[in-house]
Amino acid sequence: xxxxxxxxxLPVSRPAVSQHLRVLKEAGLVADHKIGTRRVYRLSPExxxxxxxxxxxxxxxxxRGFETRLEAETxxxxxxxxxxxxR
Amino acid sequence: MANIVxxxxxxxxxxxxxxxxxxxxxxxxQMETWWPPAHHIGAExxxxxxxxxxxxxxxxxxxxxGAECQWGHVLAWDPPSRVTLSWHLGPDWKFDPDLAKAxxxxxxxxxxxxxxxxxELEHSALERHGEGYQQLRAMLDSPDAWHGTxxxxxxxxxxEAQP
Numbered sequence: 001x002x003x004x005x006x007x008x009x010l011p012v013s014r015p016a017v018s019q020h021l022r023v024l025k026e027a028g029l030v031a032d033h034k035i036g037t038r039r040v041y042r043l044s045p046e047x048x049x050x051x052x053x054x055x056x057x058x059x060x061x062x063x064r065g066f067e068t069r070l071e072a073e074t075x076x077x078x079x080x081x082x083x084x085x086x087r
Numbered sequence: 088m089a090n091i092v093x094x095x096x097x098x099x100x101x102x103x104x105x106x107x108x109x110x111x112x113x114x115x116x117q118m119e120t121w122w123p124p125a126h127h128i129g130a131e132x133x134x135x136x137x138x139x140x141x142x143x144x145x146x147x148x149x150x151x152x153g154a155e156c157q158w159g160h161v162l163a164w165d166p167p168s169r170v171t172l173s174w175h176l177g178p179d180w181k182f183d184p185d186l187a188k189a190x191x192x193x194x195x196x197x198x199x200x201x202x203x204x205x206x207e208l209e210h211s212a213l214e215r216h217g218e219g220y221q222q223l224r225a226m227l228d229s230p231d232a233w234h235g236t237x238x239x240x241x242x243x244x245x246x247e248a249q250p
Contacts, residue, residue, distance in 0.1 A: 048095055051213050055097045055190075059210060061123040066206070067101040069121035070113060074104030 002038050095213040101206050107196040110204040111167035114194060115140070119148075128176060129156040138172070140164060146172055157182050159189060169195050174210065188215050 003017050021030060021041055032041045103110050113121070118136035127133045133148035136158075144161040163171035173189040175182050183189070190212045197205040 047217060048214055051217055052095050052097060055210055055213050058123075058126060059097055059099045059208060062121070062126070063099045063101050063206075063208060065121040065123055066114065067103060069117075070103040070105050070110065 002040050095211075097210045097213065099208045102199060102203060103206060104203050106202055107198045107204045108167040110206055111170070111196050114196075114206070115166075115170055127156075128158070128182065129154055138170070140166070159192075160186075162191065163193075167196055169193065176216075190215050 003014055003021065021032070025032060025041075030041050030047075032039050034040070105113075115138040118138065119133060122133075122136055124132055127148055127150075129148060129150045131150035131152065131154065133156075134151045136146075136148045138144065138146050139161060142161055142164045144164070145157055146159045146161060147155050147157040149155045157175070159173040159175050161170065162173050163169065171194075172192045173186060174192050175184065175186075175189045190210060192208065192210045194209075195207045197207065199205045
């Protein structure tokens with residue numbers, strides 16, 4: 001979306017919209033590129049991907065910890081004598 | 088324009104060899120026995136992690152000296168099948184009390200036979216932790232909200248625009 005299109009939806013000036021977008025760009029949440037003389041903004045998938053990767057890592061570790069914790073008290077079944085460290 | 092920012096979700100599931108009630112209990116009552124020790128937000132490592140057993144209860148860690156750091160709240164308490172927590176820690180591991188900036192974790196405990204449980208975790212609305220997310224939402228979803236954030240933004244731009 002171009003700056004003037006955004007400004008058309010908002011009760012503020014185009015320069016204010018540009019400032020706003022600059023902050024979002026620095027935060028990694030939007031990206032921009034030029035088409036002719038226009039600068040077009042889009043949401044940045046990279047910023048969102050970084051956030052998601054962070055939480056993916058946290059829960060991978062946490063859920064593995066939870067699984068290991070409960071494996072310690074799981075009754076052994078026949079044929080699973082060496083199954084404690086399945087991963 | 089409400090769906091321009093899609094929900095960002097992380098899902099994990101594990102199967103554990105204990106009944107749902109036991110899995111639920113270990114998950115919420117003994118979190119310090121399995122939570123990765125490196126992931127604490129207090130200055131000191133946690134000694135215990137508490138999930139108060141009621142809707143609206145607090146979720147927090149406590150270190151050996153008794154200092155507490157809050158992680159979130161209990162949004163839904165439905166033992167032994169489900170608990171929903173709010174998560175107020177961004178990637179910087181700092182607590183933000185604003186519920187509008189908190190993501191949501193739902194954990195479901197689904198019996199898999201009499202002695203096993205499927206534990207399904209869904210951490211949703213992660214995009215709320217993104218810096219600038221509130222401003223982005225305000226801009227895209229509610230033009231009226233723009234005014235309120237603008238002056239704060241302008242000053243922030245002045246600071247951050249300098250390399």
